[in-house]
Amino acid sequence: MWQSHLEAECRFSPLTVRAYTDDVTFFALYLGHHNCPKEVTYNDVRSYVMAMVERGDSPRSINRHISAIKSFFNFLIRLGEVEKNPATKLKSLKSPKGLPQYIQPSKMGEIINWALESKDDFEQERDSLIILLFYSTGIRRAELAAIKIGDIDIEQRKIRIRGKGDKEREIPLVDFLAEKLERFLQRHCQKENNFLFLMKENRPISHNELYNTVKRILTAAGVQGKRSPHILRHTFATELLNREAGIRSVQELLGHSSISSTEIYTHNTIERLKESYKNAHPRDRIGG
Known part of the structure; x- marks a missing residue:
């Protein structure tokens, strides 16, 4: 249902829908057994973001994960599945303006x-x-x-x-x-x-x-x-x-x-x- 919402209402491309779906899936895997949407907290989302930072993921990739998680929980709020979005207060990371790296x-x-x-x-x-x-x-x-x-x-x-x-x-x-x-x-x-x-x-x-x-x-x-x-x-x-x-x-x-x-x-x-x-x-x- 969420994927259909992304395609029909948000008008996301199939590639973006797939990326968002993968991002939320990885978040659920990170939570393990503690993945009931009602039980997810701000600290859960924040620790997931910190894990990506420590792993060396790019700010751009991390920010997409944050957007995907926010979108997913906003959709659950509309359905009445949860009362609040645990990712609302999470801010996007600033992307450094360095030169693109390349292989010699x-x-x-x-x-x-x-x-x-x-x-x-x-x-x-x-x-x-x-x-x-x-x-x-x-x-x-x-x-x-x-x-x-x-x-x-x-x-x-x-x-x-x-x-x-x-x-x-x-x-x-x-x-x-x-x-x-x-x-x-x-x-x-x-x-x-x-x-x-x-x-x-x-x-x-x-x-x-x-x-x-x-x-x-x-x-x-x-x-x-x-x-x-x-x-x-x-x-x-x-x-x-x-x-x-x-x-x-x-x-x-x-x-x-x-x-x-x-x-x-x-x-x-x-x-x-x-x-x-x-x-x-x-x-x-x-x-x-």
Whole structure:
């Protein structure tokens, strides 16, 4: 019922509804046996948020969890299931305005070389393709999870992506990714309406499984700092701009509705230009 409310009255996209549902489910799992809505307190919600902070979740992700929990309990109030919302007084976290982190080209090259190697094991083949897709297309985790076989056009070297607000966009496939995809489709995929990535139980891969896959591979590769699908999205955008791709083209590829969301990546390229200028400037080279 709550999901229907989010879709019909709040007009949330299917991706947002799924994210909110997952967030509330994780909150219930955190509470364990103490998960009767009437018994949930402000301290329960606050301790859950603190656990996410200690785990290193981003402010953006934590704030979405808070919004989902507030929405769920407001809905229960409407139904008369509870009298008050335990999350009402909880404030959203402030997001730091730091530069997006990204993986250095040399390290990314090592990861890509590993991903392009032939894999006999299904799980390794699937996981290496996940890494290549994130890095080569810059798509979001929810977008990758939603890819169906029918969205892929190997011959035309493009893939259809369903983004935020159910907006569709097409992203070109570089040759090495198209070839890897073609081999994977021939070996493991049957019906066009099936999701591209299925688990052994024949169910679509979850957002958490995608996150854990990327984190495991990037950790094994020695990547420092954040090791998430989003870091590969940052890397994709930063590398394009460093190679002088137009910012409007990058905006379209990333599926940003506002150019300001894309402009954060230009700061990384400006820092790179400053370093290049400093290293190349005659005054610096002759020591003053």
